[in-house]
Structures are given as C-alpha cells and as structure tokens.
Amino acid sequence: MYIGKLARLGGATPRAIRLYESRGLIPAPRRKGKYRVYSDKDLVLVHMIRRGQAVGFGLEEMKCLIEHKAQTDQFPLDIANDLIRVKRAQLREEMQRLADQDRQLLDLHEEINRTFG
Structure with a gap:
C-alpha cells in the first residue's frame, strides 16, 4: 500500500509516517518506482505508535520497544x-x-463569595 493509504488506515498523516521512518520507528519501505510501498506489518506498527501516543508515550519510548522486537523477533x-x-x-x-x-x-x-458576597 502507498503512504496515503497507510496514513488513512493507521490514523496518521503522510507527514507523520515520514517522521516515523526518519526516527527509525518503521523501516524504510521498499520502492515501486518513486513511490514508497508499505506492508501490513507497517500498518500494525503505525497503529501501535498512534495508540501509544494517544496515551502519553513519546516516540523514543516506543522506539525502544520496536527496536527490541526487531532485534530479537x-x-x-x-x-x-x-x-x-x-x-x-x-x-x-x-x-x-x-x-x-x-x-x-x-x-x-x-x-471570594464569603468576603465580597
């Protein structure tokens, strides 16, 4: 899927997706010509990132979890x-x-009400 669809399904913006890539939260996608092509695994990561952000986690905190999973499977x-x-x-x-x-x-x-009322 392309970045627009990933963003829409993941509840993010294309700009946020690119930020997640630049911060190492999602892997650099493969390319189809000049377009980025994302997988269902990327969608799962975007959902997890958005959910974590919604409850107050920062990107660095989530990156720690994502990196650990990538290293150890x-x-x-x-x-x-x-x-x-x-x-x-x-x-x-x-x-x-x-x-x-x-x-x-x-x-x-x-x-205030006692004093001035």
Missing part, C-alpha cells in the same frame, strides 16, 4: 509492562495534583 512484553506501570503512576500523580488544585479553586471560590 519477540515483543518485549516485560519492558512494555514496566513502561505502562510507570506511565500509570505518573497519571495518578497528575490526577492527584489536579484534584488538589480543584480543591484550592473551590476554597478560593467560597472565600
């Missing part, structure tokens, strides 16, 4: 699970920080 499940655990812990910390900020805003709201 096995997905590094233990590394992926560790990364997910760390990301979830960071998310819980951020949620706590936001809950604290929300309480402070509520306190400020009540104080």
